[in-house]
Amino acid sequence: MEQNFVYELLGQEWYGIAIVSILPLLFVLGYALIAILLELKVASWVQDRLGPMRTGWWGVLQPIAEVLKLLQKEDITPDAVNKPLFNLAPFIMFVAAYAAYAVLPFSSVFVPAGIDLGLFFIFAVGALAIIGIVMGGWASNNKYSILGAMRAASQMVSYEIPAAIVLLAIASLAGSLNMQEIIAQQGGGIHNWFIFGGEGSILGKALITPVMIVMFILYFVAALAETNRTPFDIPEGESEIVAGYHTEYSGMKFAMFFFAEYSNMFIVSALTAILFFGGWQSPFGDFLNQTWMHPVWMVSKAMFFVFVQIWLRWTLPRFRVDQLMDIGWKTMVPIAFIGFFAIALWAMVR
Amino acid sequence: MAGYFEKIFSGLSTTMVGMKITLEHLFKKKVTLQYPEKWHPIHSGHMPANSRNRIDVDMEECDGCNACSRACPVGCIDIEIVKVAKSEKDVPNIKSTGKPRKTWVTKYDIDFALCCFCSLCTDACPTEAIQMTTEFEYSTFHREDLIYHFSPLSAEEVEEKKALLAKEKAEAAKAKAEAEAKAKAEEAANAKEDTDSKENSN
Numbered sequence: 001m002e003q004n005f006v007y008e009l010l011g012q013e014w015y016g017i018a019i020v021s022i023l024p025l026l027f028v029l030g031y032a033l034i035a036i037l038l039e040l041k042v043a044s045w046v047q048d049r050l051g052p053m054r055t056g057w058w059g060v061l062q063p064i065a066e067v068l069k070l071l072q073k074e075d076i077t078p079d080a081v082n083k084p085l086f087n088l089a090p091f092i093m094f095v096a097a098y099a100a101y102a103v104l105p106f107s108s109v110f111v112p113a114g115i116d117l118g119l120f121f122i123f124a125v126g127a128l129a130i131i132g133i134v135m136g137g138w139a140s141n142n143k144y145s146i147l148g149a150m151r152a153a154s155q156m157v158s159y160e161i162p163a164a165i166v167l168l169a170i171a172s173l174a175g176s177l178n179m180q181e182i183i184a185q186q187g188g189g190i191h192n193w194f195i196f197g198g199e200g201s202i203l204g205k206a207l208i209t210p211v212m213i214v215m216f217i218l219y220f221v222a223a224l225a226e227t228n229r230t231p232f233d234i235p236e237g238e239s240e241i242v243a244g245y246h247t248e249y250s251g252m253k254f255a256m257f258f259f260a261e262y263s264n265m266f267i268v269s270a271l272t273a274i275l276f277f278g279g280w281q282s283p284f285g286d287f288l289n290q291t292w293m294h295p296v297w298m299v300s301k302a303m304f305f306v307f308v309q310i311w312l313r314w315t316l317p318r319f320r321v322d323q324l325m326d327i328g329w330k331t332m333v334p335i336a337f338i339g340f341f342a343i344a345l346w347a348m349v350r
Numbered sequence: 351m352a353g354y355f356e357k358i359f360s361g362l363s364t365t366m367v368g369m370k371i372t373l374e375h376l377f378k379k380k381v382t383l384q385y386p387e388k389w390h391p392i393h394s395g396h397m398p399a400n401s402r403n404r405i406d407v408d409m410e411e412c413d414g415c416n417a418c419s420r421a422c423p424v425g426c427i428d429i430e431i432v433k434v435a436k437s438e439k440d441v442p443n444i445k446s447t448g449k450p451r452k453t454w455v456t457k458y459d460i461d462f463a464l465c466c467f468c469s470l471c472t473d474a475c476p477t478e479a480i481q482m483t484t485e486f487e488y489s490t491f492h493r494e495d496l497i498y499h500f501s502p503l504s505a506e507e508v509e510e511k512k513a514l515l516a517k518e519k520a521e522a523a524k525a526k527a528e529a530e531a532k533a534k535a536e537e538a539a540n541a542k543e544d545t546d547s548k549e550n551s552n
Contacts, residue, residue: 311376316365327361
């Protein structure tokens, strides 16, 4: 089921492919600006401040100023670093973050690459970010960088397991790894979303909804840990190891790390929306479920979870390393297993 | 086992409590004051009357006594004076004392780059000419711009006053010299008279 309005309009020629691959990039650029502003404003409002107010109306142009500042900063490559790896690391980070957009369904008629293994692919390229982090940390030739990189690697490896089990549970529920297929099964209104167990009898839904909520929390926590955001920001804990793996980076290369973090935030939020909250499906069944409304639903659902991530960042303090491992291995993995079995059972009997 | 679930539950519930608090603060009234557009300490009347800020000198009160300059611990006040010539008419009075001024203050410079806002000059001033104001926003791009010139006299006026005084002094000196010469002559004449009379008596 190849669904792509660009290919239908232009045909699958080189220019069609170019447009399809550039469209998400344009989206990410615009999204990053909004996310930076959201982060600044939420941070300051939570702290009873007003935040940036001078650039434009209520400081709405502040992200543009920040980007311009990053662009004109000096791009320092320290003498003692391993130059090829040092220069490569931020690009690997960004490529890993951007590659995930290839399978992200923005609408029923637009997914850059509608492959059947979408869920698996998004997870695989997400894991690629670890290589960028370790590469950057090791090549920097700095104790803080390597400590941050080691922390990041251990954290992301541990938290990928519960996230993978949750993904597996959803795959068993939907019977597919194709994200368009998963979203299509959640149509028909809010009660058919996977957070309420998908389509099925009311009694069955009542039984499975608590399990799905637990799975949602597990996935969201694991996603937070994978994007290295507070309370899981120990790889870049400012008070302990300066800035972790990007201590030595400056200017444009630092901006790439920054950009990758923000695109990853959107990826995991969009994935949360796809897995549990119906992706581009309208919450009101057929009402407002036209094709042109699909991206609106998709992006607004994902942006809500981006907001929740920012909200959590300004609420919770950072975990200790031992607490992080405790939560990951002793709490999340066993619960995810139990939840997986419960959902697999539900998928069989419903 | 119960402790295990208790730990998970307390972890989640305390997270919810924290999120509730931050959400409340998200929509609370903000404490930031938009200085200087919407809130200004001077215009909103929040500056204390005796706050130590930029100094202002009322030159109608100042008689150039130099007390402030001597009191200044950093030496940021630079004063030069010219005496008022006797022949000058319409010399303004010192406002507070009502007595005519004895000196023209030809230079009264305060270097605010040096000033430490200790307020010792205002205590030293006999006429309360030098005072602290509430003005605190006077940053400049050049250090020289922080030297404030308070003297109301222009360079020409200063020259005029100096010339007048010099002339008067010269006249006075001349008169004195004349008087001295006269006195000497008289003395000499007296002495001569004395000798003459002595000679006569002999």
